[in-house]
Amino acid sequence: MPPTQISNFLDGAIRNRIAVRLLAEQHIALSRALRSPEEARDRIGVVELACSPARMIRMCGAWVSELCEATLGASPEIILDGDVDATFVYVPVHLEYIATEILKNSFRATVEHHYKQHGMSSRGPIPPVIITVCLSPKAEGRAHIGLRIRDQGGGVSRANMARIFSYAFTTADRSTGREETVGGPYAAQHIGGSAAVDAGSAGEGNLFEEMTGKGLQVGMGTIAGLGYGLPMSKLYARCVHSLGAFVMNSIRPPKIFRRFTEPPLPRWMGQ
Secondary structure, three states: OOHHHHHHHHHHHHHHHHHHHHHHHHHHHHHHHHHOHHHHOOEEOOEEEEEOHHHHHHHHHHHHHHHHHHHHOOOOOEEEEEOOOOOEEEOHHHHHHHHHHHHHHHHHHHHHHHHHHHOOOOOOOOOOEEEEEEEOOOEOOEEEEEEEEEOOOOOOOOOOHHHOOOOOOOOOOOOOOHHHHOOOOOHHHHHHHHHHHOOOOOOHHHHHHHHHHOOOHHHHOOOOOOOOHHHHHHHHHHHOOOEEEEEEOOOOOOEEEEEEEEOOOOHHHOO
């Protein structure tokens, strides 16, 4: 089956699953709110009326930082600027997934690029990931919130630009090179870690040493290597609100822009 057909099939299947789950959770949340109306003043079901991108970035960034530290041994700092007090109407669980996946990509690229330039033994500071929240004035009843994520991770190669939203596409190196055979940072991420444990290679002892020393990153999840983070983030973003996204990839550090539009809530959401 051609890659385009595979992507279309997965888009439809995952989009339907997201929609069905959102409808079910919204129905349950509204039913509970009828019994306890005082507890749901800031929400309509699962929809948060004042969702804070800055708060979500801080929360997701703290978890991704721990995951990056466990997997790669270091993590960059997050610098948050712009309209950090801005809020908008959104489903916080969806924003959490989107922010987590984008930050995982940004953190990994930043640390790996730093290691390539200065070596893994470098004690120099890792460049920060800068996230700018921008709130535009309302026009025709709509507000726009833009999230600009900037890192110094080397950018996306031109050969890969057309595939970054393709399913199962990943730039994490899981080839037969030395890194995997000696239990490199991604060796324990294959199929929840089972492939690395059952490999029986000469570097097996080194792998378990590394797993112990890095806090068993398998239990925390994976930072890269599956290839579903960005395409699923796009689907989540398009589920309720519109999303404009593009990547600026030039000589300067690449910039990823996310724009969330805040239209009136659809009737089925309970308004």
